[in-house]
Amino acid sequence: MAGPREDPLDAMTRAYHEALPRIVGTLRQIRAESITRPADPNAKPVTGQQFLDDYMAFKQDPLVRASRFAQIAQQEGLTAGQIPRRLAVDYVLEGERRIRERERAEFDRLLEEGNDASTGPETPD
Amino acid sequence: MTEETKQQPTLGYITELYDYITNHWAGQTSLDNDLQSQIFGEHVVPVPDTKNRKRYRRLTPEKMLSNEAGRVVEQLCALYPYPSTIGVQYTGAGRKSPSRADKVEIGLNEIIDQLNPPLDSPLERDRFNMIAYGRTTRFMAYGGHYWNDFPELTGSLDDWNERYAEWQRMGPIPIIWRDLSPMSTFPASYSRVKEELLTWQEVSAFELIDMFGRDELSGLGIDDKLPFGSQDFTLGIFANRDWLTYCLLSSVGGGSGGVGGIIRTVEHGLGTPPIRLIPGPTSSRKEVGKYWLSQLFYVKEMLKQIDRRLSEAATASKFDALPWMKATLQDASEYQQGSASNDMDFLEGDVTPLKASLEGQGAEDIGPVFQPQFGEKTLALAQWALARSERITGAVEALEGTYGPPGQPAWARAYAVEQAAKTKARLTSSIVASDLDCADMIIRCLGVHGEKVTLRPGSDTRKPGPEIIIDPEELADYKPVLGAKFKLSLPQNRRADYDLAISMQERVINGNLIGPSPDRILEEFTDIEQPMEEFTRTMTWRFLTGPQMQTYMNAQLLKDADAEIGTGKAVEPEELMRLAQQGRIPIELAQEFIALARGVNGAAPDRNRHIAPETVGALHAGAPLESGPGGPNPEVSAEGGY
Numbered sequence: 001m002a003g004p005r006e007d008p009l010d011a012m013t014r015a016y017h018e019a020l021p022r023i024v025g026t027l028r029q030i031r032a033e034s035i036t037r038p039a040d041p042n043a044k045p046v047t048g049q050q051f052l053d054d055y056m057a058f059k060q061d062p063l064v065r066a067s068r069f070a071q072i073a074q075q076e077g078l079t080a081g082q083i084p085r086r087l088a089v090d091y092v093l094e095g096e097r098r099i100r101e102r103e104r105a106e107f108d109r110l111l112e113e114g115n116d117a118s119t120g121p122e123t124p125d
Numbered sequence: 126m127t128e129e130t131k132q133q134p135t136l137g138y139i140t141e142l143y144d145y146i147t148n149h150w151a152g153q154t155s156l157d158n159d160l161q162s163q164i165f166g167e168h169v170v171p172v173p174d175t176k177n178r179k180r181y182r183r184l185t186p187e188k189m190l191s192n193e194a195g196r197v198v199e200q201l202c203a204l205y206p207y208p209s210t211i212g213v214q215y216t217g218a219g220r221k222s223p224s225r226a227d228k229v230e231i232g233l234n235e236i237i238d239q240l241n242p243p244l245d246s247p248l249e250r251d252r253f254n255m256i257a258y259g260r261t262t263r264f265m266a267y268g269g270h271y272w273n274d275f276p277e278l279t280g281s282l283d284d285w286n287e288r289y290a291e292w293q294r295m296g297p298i299p300i301i302w303r304d305l306s307p308m309s310t311f312p313a314s315y316s317r318v319k320e321e322l323l324t325w326q327e328v329s330a331f332e333l334i335d336m337f338g339r340d341e342l343s344g345l346g347i348d349d350k351l352p353f354g355s356q357d358f359t360l361g362i363f364a365n366r367d368w369l370t371y372c373l374l375s376s377v378g379g380g381s382g383g384v385g386g387i388i389r390t391v392e393h394g395l396g397t398p399p400i401r402l403i404p405g406p407t408s409s410r411k412e413v414g415k416y417w418l419s420q421l422f423y424v425k426e427m428l429k430q431i432d433r434r435l436s437e438a439a440t441a442s443k444f445d446a447l448p449w450m451k452a453t454l455q456d457a458s459e460y461q462q463g464s465a466s467n468d469m470d471f472l473e474g475d476v477t478p479l480k481a482s483l484e485g486q487g488a489e490d491i492g493p494v495f496q497p498q499f500g501e502k503t504l505a506l507a508q509w510a511l512a513r514s515e516r517i518t519g520a521v522e523a524l525e526g527t528y529g530p531p532g533q534p535a536w537a538r539a540y541a542v543e544q545a546a547k548t549k550a551r552l553t554s555s556i557v558a559s560d561l562d563c564a565d566m567i568i569r570c571l572g573v574h575g576e577k578v579t580l581r582p583g584s585d586t587r588k589p590g591p592e593i594i595i596d597p598e599e600l601a602d603y604k605p606v607l608g609a610k611f612k613l614s615l616p617q618n619r620r621a622d623y624d625l626a627i628s629m630q631e632r633v634i635n636g637n638l639i640g641p642s643p644d645r646i647l648e649e650f651t652d653i654e655q656p657m658e659e660f661t662r663t664m665t666w667r668f669l670t671g672p673q674m675q676t677y678m679n680a681q682l683l684k685d686a687d688a689e690i691g692t693g694k695a696v697e698p699e700e701l702m703r704l705a706q707q708g709r710i711p712i713e714l715a716q717e718f719i720a721l722a723r724g725v726n727g728a729a730p731d732r733n734r735h736i737a738p739e740t741v742g743a744l745h746a747g748a749p750l751e752s753g754p755g756g757p758n759p760e761v762s763a764e765g766g767y
Contacts, residue, residue: 008665016682023686031690062717069721081722082695088718089696092710 031086032094035072048098055095130320130365136372136387139323139363142313143374146323150311152414157258157308160419163194163428164257170432173440187439191431191507193514194421200520201256201420204549208237208248209560209607217602229603232595235580236567237560240302250304251559256552259405259417261559262310262324264362265566266369266399267573268301299574300567305400312402315411321365322400325374330356337371337388345373345386364398394573401566403559406551420552424514431514434507441500447474452491453481519548557607564605571597619652626650698722 006014036046036054046054058064072084147154162168172186213229215221241248247263255261276288310324331353333342348356359374371388393399406418421428481489515521524546571578580593629650630643641649644656653659668674691700698719705715 008662008669012669016678019682020685020689023682024689027686028690059711059714065714065717066721069718076694078695080724083698083701083718083722085691085694085696088701088715089691089704089710092714093704096710 028090029094031090035068035087035091052095052098052102055091055098058091059095130317131367132365133368133390133392134363134365134370136385139361139370139372139387140374140385142323142363143325143361146311146313149314150413152412153311153417154308156414156419160194160257160421160425161308163421163425164198166190166192166195168429168432170429170436172433172436175440175443182444184440184443187436187443189432189435189439191428191435191511193428193431193511194425197421197424197514197518197520198253198257200524201518201549201552202249202252204524204546205252205553205556206249208234208241208563209557210234211237211560211564212606213603214606215602216604221602225599226603228593229595229600232580232593233564233567233605235582235593236298236300236595237563239298239580239582240300247302247304248563252556254304254307255403255405255556255559256420258307259407259419259422260307261401261403261405262305262307263401263403263563264301264303264305264324264399265401265563265570266301266393266395267570268299293579298578298580300570302563307402310400310402315416318402318404319397321363322398322402323361323363324400325359325361328358328360329353330358333358333360336360341388345388362400364393364400366397367392367394369393369399395566395569397566397569399566401562403555403562405555420518420520424517427510427514431507431510434503434510438500438503438507441503445496445498449474449494449496450476450491451479451494452476452489453479454489455481519546561605561607568597568600568603568605571595571600622650 033046033051036051058068068087069084072087073082076084076086078084159168170188170190172188175182175184175186177183211230211233213226213233215226237248251261251263276285276292278285305324306326309326310322312318313321313323328336330347330351333347334353339347347358361372361374363370363372369391371390373385373388404417405420407416408418410416419425476491477494575597577597578595580595582591582593626646626649629641629646632638633641633643633646644660647653647656647659701710701715701718702712704710705712
């Protein structure tokens, strides 16, 4: 037998609050990926790994950062002193999210292999 | 020699009773055997003698069964898959709170549930017997003496108490419930159905030793040196209102081994025999074989006719199963082995050569042998009888959940099903009576047990439910009654009823009719008990899924999403720092972006000096260019190390 039925209004409120982060996440992902993609609508979407590689290169190299900053600011038509949101917020948030995701996957893998995850991955000699 | 039904029986009495019963109930046993062989398709079907040596064409006759008896029994069993819900009625002095009755009810129903595990439910076989043989026979007794895991009285009393408490926590139920074969369980007479009964079964030495152990069986002729299976015994269980006796019967029809003797006698204390015989629908002829009415009682002879007609049709169909040709030839001898031979074999599906004429002048020819089509009437009879059997037994097609003819309105099918189910009213009340008898026996058994019983619903699963404690003293003042109306399990009823309710509402609302009002329709034809609450819910759904609400929700969702991820192409340094402080973006990146925006020493950067990717490559290669927009930035260089 089915359990007690949920009130339709409660169900709608819940659905709304579940949908919002999903929509926000998707929008943010689209805006973040547009950084790594040319404006050409026929361009192939990048894979998760490609995006991560791109972001790691961005994070490690100040030259790349500076270049991107200038490029996006110009694309967005920003005036001097303005920070492009698409780059500084959306792109970075998405990149950080993917790094966390990869770390978690790595952690899970280590746990499954029975290693002591608290010591972290072993470094090769 | 009749005796009081409270007297301790002797072996002589039981043996005499056994002889009497086997003779007295012989008519019932032969009827039961007849029904059983039909249900299992083992009955003899007379077939036409198509293999008679005097025939020119000989064929092995075909036995074809309709299996109608099996279908009827299965169909009706499927209507009663669950035990009736048992309620209780207080019959003691004064008044008791309803909550206490609720507790007793829950306990009783839980015991019935636990004594009927899904893979070995005696209740299912009880149903089968009731439907097939017109009565249910079972054994229900206090089983505390037979727990094989009951802690033994060894060691100190404290130690035993501890083990006993541990054992009790596991929730054993001190009741034995076994289904018995109605074909070997009979009362001494119709008037002693609730007073004195005997059941017997064929067992091997192995089974006997397994049940009673060697000690109890000593002196009863069980030869340990022989293989287990080489000796057969008839184990008799006799019960009257006070005594329960296990014995070996060595009289008429008794086992080949054993000398006969009493194995165990127990004063059961139930006040009624633990061997139960609950009649199904009965007739007014209290004669052997005419009183307990099997659901097949009125069709048993007709079903034999059906099988006979089908076998005739199947045999007849063999005669024209293959095309048969005749050829008229000038000289048939060339088709035969040896021209002198006059023997002719007529083979099915073959060409039979015939001589054209004596003079050998006629034209040669070949053509099919005309085979008249008999058998239509035979089949029509069988079909008529099958339809008749459906109507008599009440196991109609509608109960099988078949869809019926296309275009048939739902209410028509619901009506057909309802009518079919109504014909089972007598059977249903017998089944309810049988379930109530179970509950009554459970109360009696727990009374004999005399101690509180702890039940753990789902104790065989990982997460057992809460404990239910049943106190036999409390139980004694309650009488089991039917908890709720016992409904046949008919899912198609529900679907059809919903369908009917919807179409009735449509007709009432669209037709501007006066009634019945939708709330009455819902109450009558569906299981919705609160129609107004359902109305509120319906209106809420209608509002929530309406186009205005959809548009509003979409707009709101997008607006909120936009607010969440920030609007505008530029981000303020304060927002960036806030995100960094929340740990969502690295703080050094936030600082760097702010610095990049401000340019060196707060000066605005030159937007025209965009660095193309190629230039980045050139910078990496050590080309003599500035390494960052707006000149060196102390914070960045400290961080990046270049």
